[in-house]
């Protein structure tokens with residue numbers, strides 16, 4: 001790598017160059033005007049970073065200002081997307097340089113977490129990201145959904161003006177169910193989603209569904225239901241299309257109640273796309289997430305984190321009354337040793353046994369492992385969107 005390579009904030013004049021690298025990275029196509037409009041929002045808010053060689057832009061990445069649910073509480077998360085390096089600059093550390101800049105920017109922006117969907121895990125693992133959950137898509141026979149009932153539930157067509165209501169209904173559900181993983185999008189994005197005439201949205205008192213047509217059937221993008229009857233009514237609304245759509249593809253977690261309600265099991269080959277998580281500010285990430293009220297824990301932890309050294313060092317992880325703290329401490333002989341990847345995977349609910357067997361956790365008192373599992377476990381983490 002030459003000294004001329006440095007991380008910069010992308011400016012408007014460089015967008016043409018970014019578009020060129022995008023085409024070389026993800027293939028031709030896409031609506032350039034639409035992309036440019038969104039790109040301008042990112043760069044105006046300091047969320048579009050690039051790498052230049054002299055004055056030539058050779059790499060770029062952008063950061064979505066999202067929130068994510070963990071243990072029934074939501075906290076800011078920088079969603080990294082569109083990571084691209086010009087082909088002639090690949091394989092010499094430019095992607096890593098860029099991603100270090102991205103992590104620093106996430107820290108400056110006050111995002112305790114960062115997540116991304118990896119096209120290759122290698123680059124991101126080097127930077128401390130690890131698998132945090134997945135986006136699952138199951139296929140159900142539409143005929144099974146059609147007969148689910150819930151006919152007593154009032155369901156009405158929804159639109160752009162319901163965006164805040166949708167956010168509120170989702171919040172209520174994720175809070176009470178202590179969900180792990182789902183995203184909270186900015187209101188303007190929800191408005192665009194609901195305003196898109198290709199999406200069909202319906203709302204009930206304690207839930208909603210958004211679906212559309214896809215190749216070979218209907219596709220449910222999100223379904224939130226606070227009660228059995230509402231779940232039945234919303235799934236049946238989608239299933240009412242059974243005469244023209246044989247299959248309903250549904251982006252839901254493997255633990256979603258639809259698996260209990262539908263008569264036949266979903267097709268046995270769901271699509272699973274995994275995403276990765278990274279703790280940017282470990283104390284804030286622990287303080288802002290939720291934990292099961294029953295867990296009482298106090299363990300010594302030693303963290304290694306070369307890319308974000310503020311996380312590194314000796315800490316005490318304490319959890320009680322549904323809340324956690326990570327406070328600086330003296331080195332302890334029985335400290336649990338974790339790197340950034342191990343910490344991310346633990347945070348996302350990976351069992352201590354898997355972390356130890358995968359080489360991501362060492363040391364610590366083995367007797368504390370079950371309590372750590374309970375603290376960070378709970379409903380398996382998932383997302384219903386990518387970015």
Ligand SMILES: CC(C)(COP(=O)(O)OP(=O)(O)OC[C@H]1O[C@@H](n2cnc3c(N)ncnc32)[C@H](O)[C@@H]1OP(=O)(O)O)[C@@H](O)C(=O)NCCC(=O)NCCS
Pocket residue numbers: 025026082083084085086089090091092093094095096097117118119120122123124126
């Ligand atoms: C993926 C991409 C961003 C990597 O950029 P880069 O500048 O080549 O990355 P680096 O040189 O910093 O490589 C960092 C590490 O990732 C590894 N890596 C990079 N690309 C890889 C690939 N396609 N498959 C496996 N490992 C890869 C490198 O070998 C290196 O690991 P090492 O140090 O153990 O050898 C670049 O190849 C690219 O733009 N690809 C097309 C678009 C894309 O897939 N973007 C990612 C979207 S999530």
